Amino acid sequence: MRGLRPLRICLVASSRFPIREPFAGGLEALTHALATELGRRGHHVTLFAAPGSDPALDVHELAVPTYDGSAAARLDVNAPSDLWMAEHHAYLGLMLDLVRDGAQRFDVVHNNSLHHLPVAMAPALTVPLVTTLHTPPVPWLESAAALAPDSAVFAAVSRCTSEAWAHAVRSTTILNGVDVHRWRAGPGGGPAVWSGRLVREKAPHEAIDAAAAAGVPLVLAGPAPDDDYFRAEIAPRLGPSAVHVGHLDHLALARLLGRASVALVTPAWDEPYGLVAAEAMACGTPVAAYARGALPEIVAPGTGALAVAGDVADLARAITEARACDRDVVRRHAERHCSLDRMVDDYERLYGSLVDVVAAA
Missing domain, CATH: 3.40.50.2000 (Glycogen Phosphorylase B;)
Incomplete structure (x- = not known):
């Protein structure tokens, strides 16, 4: 300053x-x-x-x-x-x-x-x-x-x-x-991406179900610290259309997000901010998210779509809507408001x- x-x-x-x-x-x-x-x-x-x-x-x-x-x-x-x-x-x-x-x-x-x-x-x-x-x-x-x-x-x-x-x-x-110089805009067009800790309060299993309902392949990236949750809710849902690529550093994650067509954010609690949404938008990737916590403050009109919290069918609708967003608009929003x-x-x-x-x- x-x-x-x-x-x-x-x-x-x-x-x-x-x-x-x-x-x-x-x-x-x-x-x-x-x-x-x-x-x-x-x-x-x-x-x-x-x-x-x-x-x-x-x-x-x-x-x-x-x-x-x-x-x-x-x-x-x-x-x-x-x-x-x-x-x-x-x-x-x-x-x-x-x-x-x-x-x-x-x-x-x-x-x-x-x-x-x-x-x-x-x-x-x-x-x-x-x-x-x-x-x-x-x-x-x-x-x-x-x-x-x-x-x-x-x-x-x-x-x-x-x-x-x-x-x-x-x-x-x-x-x-987020550092918009490190989280760079990518071409999009790829699968949906869910990133973060694979734990119950972030509900990645609901992201898998919603992506399947929308007919969009999903890549999950992040650590899985809760073995019981992973075995019960994530592992049975994995397959050709839903894969877990592990815990990535920021460079690898930015590349993954830059190629994604949409990022999913599915908190089962009131997320205080939602850094993963800002990271995705900095890469030009629109966000489909539950309208919980601060996410309605982060995901503005034209940068993605919000769904009723916990409603997998509505999240599938939001995935389709978000994928149609202009990636340049998404990136500019991140530069102005999420940097x-x-x-x-x-x-x-x-x-x-x-x-x-x-x-x-």
């Missing part, structure tokens, strides 16, 4: 999933893109993330210590898991360090994690902290937000997410974005307002 001096930014990410390709999910992909673009613009970004994150970034590992509880502690039937305890200590250690000397090291802290401690401990910091809300309200984040002062700064990834949190916090909406440049502009503006308040104090 013009006029904003280079900032020292502390970017807090997941302690569970490395920020590297192939990404575990949209949050990790978004964090990598944000850190990269802020660095390209001249800011000094220190990323606190899980071990194994991309060494091209200035990564400080969120050390997740092994928790070895005492015999007495393990007798507690309500004791949290060892993983929960280890992550708790990882974020507690980071936040105590930031309380101690964060103001000397950073101009702003951006909490891009889903952990509650950065939110709960924000009042103890002397450096401004902004938290991005990537999920609908969940108990641990909602309870932490209740401790936040009125001056706490929250950004929601969509209007839908902002409204879902309105009872607990005030937030500004900063829509997510990483626009998202980072918005975050720079927010950072600048926080730093100005501190300077004036």
Whole structure:
């Protein structure tokens, strides 16, 4: 953003999933893109993330210590898991360090994690902290937000997410974005594509059924972390017209999406944003999606078609309708509304307002 001096930014990410390709999910992909673009613009970004994150970034590992509880502690039937305890200590250690000397090291802290401690401990910091809300309200984040002062700064990834949190916090909406220079327009004309984690809450089995009803072959791309779900709902549906190509990096996925005639997005929950829709549209590929969560904000008229959530027959109708969209129109919409440049502009503006308040104090 013009006029904003280079900032020292502390970017807090997941302690569970490395920020590297192939990404575990949209949050990790978004964090990598944000850190990269802020660095390209001249800011000094220190990323606190899980071990194994991309060494091209200035990564400080969120050390997740092994928790070895005492015999007495393990007798507690309500004791949290060892993983929960280890992550708790990882974020507690980071936040105590930031309380101690964060103001000397950073101009702003951006909490891009889903952990509650950065939110709960924000009042103890002397450096401004902004938290991005990537999920609908969940108990641990909602309870932490209740401790936040009125001056706490929250950004929601969509209007839908902002409204879902309105009872607990005030937030500004900063829509997510994708690097439209990496997600390039392709020729289309190929099969339908479904991308993401193959898990029940994203309902890829319904995408398979809808594509079959529409008479369109389907390629599924993404990790399958739930073996039981995959065996029960996905494997029996695979065949000549529906194939799973595994977990792809962004280059391979962009090529696949660029050749697709339509991208399917089938959340069985209120998707806070829907990064896979933005990725597809950046490739010029129209989207057929359930009208849930933020997807009606992302898929505009002329860029795809929306279907009644959970209605496979209506999704088959949307597939046929979306395939007729003009790919140039779809690409231009992504450039204007779904780009990483626009998202980072918005975050720079927010950072600048926080730093100005501190300077004036």
